[in-house]
Amino acid sequence: MPLYTLLRPLIFALDAESAHRLTINLLKLRSGTGFTPEPRWTPSLRTRVAGLDFPNPVGLAAGFDKNGEVVEPMLGLGFGFVEVGTLTPRPQRGNDRPRLFRLTEDRAVINRMGFNNRGQQAALKRLKRGTRRAVQLTNPGILGVNIGANKDSSDRIGDYVEGVRAMSGVADYLTVNISSPNTPGLRALQDQGALDALLDAIKGTRVANGPPVFLKVAPDLQKSDPERIVRAALDHRIDAIIISNTTISRPALKSARAREQGGLSGEPLRALALDALRQFRSASGGGIPLIGCGGIATADDAWERIRAGASLIQLYSAMVYEGPGIARSIIQGLADKLKKAGLGSIAEAVGTG
Numbered sequence: 001m002p003l004y005t006l007l008r009p010l011i012f013a014l015d016a017e018s019a020h021r022l023t024i025n026l027l028k029l030r031s032g033t034g035f036t037p038e039p040r041w042t043p044s045l046r047t048r049v050a051g052l053d054f055p056n057p058v059g060l061a062a063g064f065d066k067n068g069e070v071v072e073p074m075l076g077l078g079f080g081f082v083e084v085g086t087l088t089p090r091p092q093r094g095n096d097r098p099r100l101f102r103l104t105e106d107r108a109v110i111n112r113m114g115f116n117n118r119g120q121q122a123a124l125k126r127l128k129r130g131t132r133r134a135v136q137l138t139n140p141g142i143l144g145v146n147i148g149a150n151k152d153s154s155d156r157i158g159d160y161v162e163g164v165r166a167m168s169g170v171a172d173y174l175t176v177n178i179s180s181p182n183t184p185g186l187r188a189l190q191d192q193g194a195l196d197a198l199l200d201a202i203k204g205t206r207v208a209n210g211p212p213v214f215l216k217v218a219p220d221l222q223k224s225d226p227e228r229i230v231r232a233a234l235d236h237r238i239d240a241i242i243i244s245n246t247t248i249s250r251p252a253l254k255s256a257r258a259r260e261q262g263g264l265s266g267e268p269l270r271a272l273a274l275d276a277l278r279q280f281r282s283a284s285g286g287g288i289p290l291i292g293c294g295g296i297a298t299a300d301d302a303w304e305r306i307r308a309g310a311s312l313i314q315l316y317s318a319m320v321y322e323g324p325g326i327a328r329s330i331i332q333g334l335a336d337k338l339k340k341a342g343l344g345s346i347a348e349a350v351g352t353g
């Protein structure tokens, strides 16, 4: 029986946020010098996206490791890439607790964390002195850094510019997160004028040889959004679009916690995020790499997302229910699917569905 199956009743006996903290602390125990990453990836899953070489296309989505504390252990568990953050320029407490809820009957999560994090400077120090180099020898994963704006900032665009400046030196890629529902007004940065101003400012801040920049969008879209956002991304040399963050909508849910305010993720987000991805694929025609995220829990889900146009996929909520072994099982499943389809690489499967 997998270790997580044994631990899960204990972890679920705690409130969701305490369980998350405990999990991070347990994972940190694995990040010392004694930690040996498991040999894990299959050569056929290696894939090049936005100029970066990913050992496999399965990533850990932002929000699990907000402060960049467990990058190496998560890569060691099989993830091809780990996105830390969201990190804001200044440390921030986030919203009052409780602010994280398991919806067990729905295999879903609602969160209204509100960008609680220790700030970019603290993360920068940790990521610089981390054991990443030692691990990299056998475990060449990719590190993404997701940046956002402080809630009380009077210049939100300035916060993103600061994030690009501060974090470019340690990140393999940066993600501009304008899709969290838990910082009032943040999602308005997806609107036409604001998005152009933001992406202009970011473009002006990037330096030659700096990391690629991804844009993370919400799944709650107006009909014209995909085309408009793809155009803005291409105009401003954004390197990939992550679809999607959590939803503020509430598909039919069974759990008592269904009415909690915040962003919904996990299984009930799957169809919505897949549909949003398809809309972006049809708007972009393959002109910009897309990263599928939202409700992915199995190799079937990951494969469906890749065939719908995703070059990479990310997950978070399914790990709450399945445990961190989920990365490995999706990777193995994907390798089998490639073989059955007679394809030599993930890139050949992208957008074929």
Ligand SMILES: Cc1cc2nc3c(=O)[nH]c(=O)nc-3n(C[C@H](O)[C@H](O)[C@H](O)COP(=O)(O)O)c2cc1C
Binding pocket: 061, 062, 063, 064, 066, 085, 086, 100, 109, 111, 113, 115, 146, 177, 180, 216, 244, 245, 246, 265, 266, 267, 269, 293, 294, 295, 296, 314, 315, 316, 317, 318
């Ligand atoms: C507790 C929690 C915290 C999150 N925090 C962030 C965050 O700080 N920044 C971000 O871009 N996305 C954040 N997300 C969204 C995830 O990265 C992901 O986009 C979303 O949960 C959908 O994927 P999933 O269904 O696999 O969880 C968070 C999600 C959860 C559940």
